[in-house]
């Protein structure tokens with residue numbers, strides 16, 4: 300199997316560089332006249348993947364909106380991951396996992412191991428129990444040709460108090476970025492990506508040496524703009540995978556309207 304980075308490069312070259320967030324908020328289900336239960340959740344996701352699955356490069360289902368419906372919701376997430384793969388797109392499971400030792404290893408098995416029903420092409424991870432605590436996920440991502448996206452400089456204003464605080468050698472976020480660069484070069488991989496929000500006027504960190512994919516949420520509903528990304532990311536702009544959730548989903552459920560909205564973001 301090709302690596303996550305190779306699959307990402309191939310699919311974005313073909314379909315354009317965009318990740319669509321699948322965030323089935325209750326308000327969106329209601330706006331689409333769908334019931335607030337696992338059945339409504341599944342119909343919602345099917346509409347999105349049927350409309351966009353063959354034209355969008357990457358989807359990022361947000362696990363929280365599936366967990367709300369308990370085991371029935373998790374089962375929907377499993378099926379949606381299958382639908383995304385069947386449409387030839389890639390999936391990033393947004394679970395923001397981060398723990399220690401054997402617990403982290405179990406999360407890594409769940410989201411990255413071959414044959415696991417919750418495994419996508421990549422998963423989001425939180426490094427705030429320590430970057431190296433995520434090692435079981437890094438090892439599996441590399442071994443199984445999958446990817447991880449480690450939260451670095453998140454899109455929300457509250458993140459600054461932790462991420463821009465001074466660590467041992469610089470800001471906390473810079474230590475995370477530098478650790479990811481070092482690991483990618485040492486392991487000769489590009490499996491370790493970062494999450495950096497597209498909402499900041501000044502990022503407050505140096506990504507110029509970063510060597511893998513950067514997932515950039517915050518475009519659209521949170522105020523980030525596609526046209527600002529090249530100035531914001533400078534030399535790292537070619538690594539950016541912009542992510543848009545609500546600003547696209549709000550155009551549904553009409554498939555043509557969803558596709559038109561996607562087209563307005565791709566290639567900006």
Ligand SMILES: O=C(O)c1cc(=O)[nH]c(=O)n1[C@@H]1O[C@H](COP(=O)(O)O)[C@@H](O)[C@H]1O
Nearest residue numbers: 320361423453454496516520521543544545
């Ligand atoms: O990891 C993420 O995807 C993420 C990181 C971040 O810094 N900010 C952020 O909004 N997200 C996720 O991106 C999605 C929000 O998309 P919008 O609807 O476009 O605002 C949610 O699933 C968030 O959890």
